[in-house]
Structures are given as structure tokens and as C-alpha cells.
Amino acid sequence: xxxxxxxxxxxxxxxxxxxxxxxxxxxxxxxxxxxxxxxxxxxxxxxxxxxxxxxxxxxxxxxxxxxxxxxxxxxxxxxxxxxxxxxxxxxxxxxxxxxxxxxxxxxxxxx
Amino acid sequence: xxxxxxxxxxxxxxxxxxxxxxxxxxxxxxxxxxxxxxxxxxxxxxxxxxxxxxxxxxxxxxxxxxxxxxxxxxxxxxxxxxxxxxxxxxxxxxxxxxxxxxxxxxxxxxxxxxx
Numbered sequence: 001x002x003x004x005x006x007x008x009x010x011x012x013x014x015x016x017x018x019x020x021x022x023x024x025x026x027x028x029x030x031x032x033x034x035x036x037x038x039x040x041x042x043x044x045x046x047x048x049x050x051x052x053x054x055x056x057x058x059x060x061x062x063x064x065x066x067x068x069x070x071x072x073x074x075x076x077x078x079x080x081x082x083x084x085x086x087x088x089x090x091x092x093x094x095x096x097x098x099x100x101x102x103x104x105x106x107x108x109x110x111x
Numbered sequence: 112x113x114x115x116x117x118x119x120x121x122x123x124x125x126x127x128x129x130x131x132x133x134x135x136x137x138x139x140x141x142x143x144x145x146x147x148x149x150x151x152x153x154x155x156x157x158x159x160x161x162x163x164x165x166x167x168x169x170x171x172x173x174x175x176x177x178x179x180x181x182x183x184x185x186x187x188x189x190x191x192x193x194x195x196x197x198x199x200x201x202x203x204x205x206x207x208x209x210x211x212x213x214x215x216x217x218x219x220x221x222x223x224x225x226x
Contacts (some may be wrong), residue, residue, distance in 0.1 A: 004153075033214075043154065043202065043217040088153045098144070098167060099215060101153030 004032075004089040004102030012108040019076040021105040023089030024069075030092045032065055033099065034074050038085035046074075046087075051094075076107075084109045113137075115218035117203050123224045124193055131189045132221045136205030143186050144215060145178055146202040147171065154202055160186060161208060193225045 007022045023032070034046045049056045049065045049072065056063045062075040076083055086104040093100065116135045124130050136143050141162055146154035157176070158168045162183035172178075175193075180186040190197055200222050204215040 042219045043204075045214045045216070048214065090153075098156050098159060100156065101146075103151070103153050 004091050004100065006087070006089055006102045006105040008105060009103070010106045010108070012110055013079060014110050015079055015081060017079055019079050019083070019107055019109075021074045021087050021089075021107070023072045023074070023102055025072075025089070025091045025102075026070065027091075028094040029067070030094050032063075032072050033090045033092070034061075034063060034072075035088045035090055035101070036085045037088065037104070043088075079107075079109050081109050081111060083107060115203055115205050115216055117201075117218040117221050119221060120219060121222045121224075123226065125226050126193055126195060128193055129189065129191045130193055130223065131187055132201055132203075132223075133185060133187050134203030134205075134218060135185045136203070137216055138184075139207065140205035140216075141183075141208035142206045142213070142215075143180055144204040144206075145186070145188050146204065148200045148202055148220070149198075157188075190223075193223075195225045198223055198225045 004023050004025045013019050031050045033048045035043050037043045047058045047063050049063050060077045065072045086106050088101045088104045090099045090101045118133045144159040145157040148154040156169050157172050158178050160180040163180050175191045178188045200220045202220045204217045206213040206215045
């Protein structure tokens with residue numbers, strides 16, 4: 001079963017703009033991770049945020065986590081063509097030792 | 112670090128045939144995971160190993176599926192009597208096994224098509 005649900009399902013923006021993707025989940029978590037998948041490089045881990053953290057940055061990526069709302073957001077600033085990919089949020093439930101992925105957001109950066 | 116490798120990259124088979132996929136994890140990684148991904152969906156967890164021990168199996172893993180990691184290094188995933196519904200991308204990932212916050216590194220996947 002898939003716990004995380006990304007929103008929107010698809011997003012197209014102009015190069016240089018910021019892209020925001022949201023993820024909602026159902027049960028308590030230990031941490032939440034974001035992954036990127038494109039045809040060239042497969043599934044790549046981007047960033048992990050623990051349940052006791054509220055915000056985390058990595059380069060052009062900014063992730064927020066609101067455990068009271070069971071939601072997270074991924075912001076990609078100054079988007080580039082190479083950011084075109086599917087983005088998945090993945091949760092590690094509190095009592096589990098595995099990752100549960102959402103269905104993903106397909107991001108397309110327009111030149 | 113050569114990353115996680117999977118073989119074959121593509122497999123086309125006829126319904127009813129058996130298929131076996133191989134995953135070679137990053138050498139010092141203790142944990143190895145198998146996922147299945149269908150078009151438009153995220154990866155779905157199938158099973159994982161801590162060294163050679165298979166610690167958890169998803170209910171998605173029917174009796175036709177079996178996975179092994181005999182020496183705690185590479186792993187194989189076998190599907191017996193394949194069905195068209197088995198068509199998917201099969202992904203393997205490995206991690207150091209340091210705990211719940213451990214990063215998983217994914218291989219390129221094996222794309223299975225059952226005719």
C-alpha cells in the first residue's frame with residue numbers, strides 16, 4: 001500500500017521559476033524522504049527530514065515537514081531543464097523499517 | 112563505489128515462464144531491498160534482507176515470488192509461472208543498514224514484460 005500522496009500529479013513551469021510539490025501521509029513517521037526519478041539516472045535520493053525537524057535545505061532544495069498536518073513540501077528554486085523528472089515522497093513509518101513511496105509528481109521544466 | 116547494479120536490464124518472457132533477476136548491491140551495504148514499480152506509480156516494497164536474512168516480505172509477494180541473498184552479497188528475485196500482471200520495473204536498493212534514517216541507493220531496475 002502507498003502512504004504518501006503527492007500533489008499535484010503533474011506540474012509544468014518555465015525554466016527559472018520555482019516548483020513546489022506537496023506530500024500528505026497517513027500514519028506517524030520516523031522520517032520522510034524525497035526522491036527523484038528520471039529515465040537517465042533512475043531513482044535518486046534527494047533529502048531526508050526527520051520527524052523532529054521542520055525544515056531542511058540542500059542546495060536549491062527546501063523541504064518542510066508539518067507532522068501535525070501529516071504533510072511535507074519540496075521546493076525547487078530557480079528550476080533548470082535537468083530538474084525535469086518525477087519526484088516521490090517516501091515515508092518511514094514509526095514502527096517499520098522500510099520506505100513507503102507515494103505516486104509521485106511529474107515535473108516538466110519548459111525552456 | 113560502482114553503485115547498485117541489476118541484471119538483466121530488460122526481460123521479455125511468455126506467460127507461464129520462470130524468470131530470475133539479479134541485484135549486486137554496493138559492497139559494504141548490509142541491507143538489500145526489492146521494489147516493484149508500475150507505470151505512473153511509485154515503487155512498492157516487496158522484501159528486504161539484512162545480510163543473508165530475509166526480514167520482511169510484503170503481501171504483494173505471492174507464492175510465485177521468491178528472493179534469496181545466500182551469502183549476504185548479491186540477491187536474486189525469481190518469479191515462477193509469470194503472469195501478465197507481473198509486467199513491471201523491478202528495482203533493487205541497498206543501504207548500510209544504520210537504521211531507519213538510512214539512505215537507500217537504487218539500481219537502474221529490470222524491466223519485465225510478460226507477453
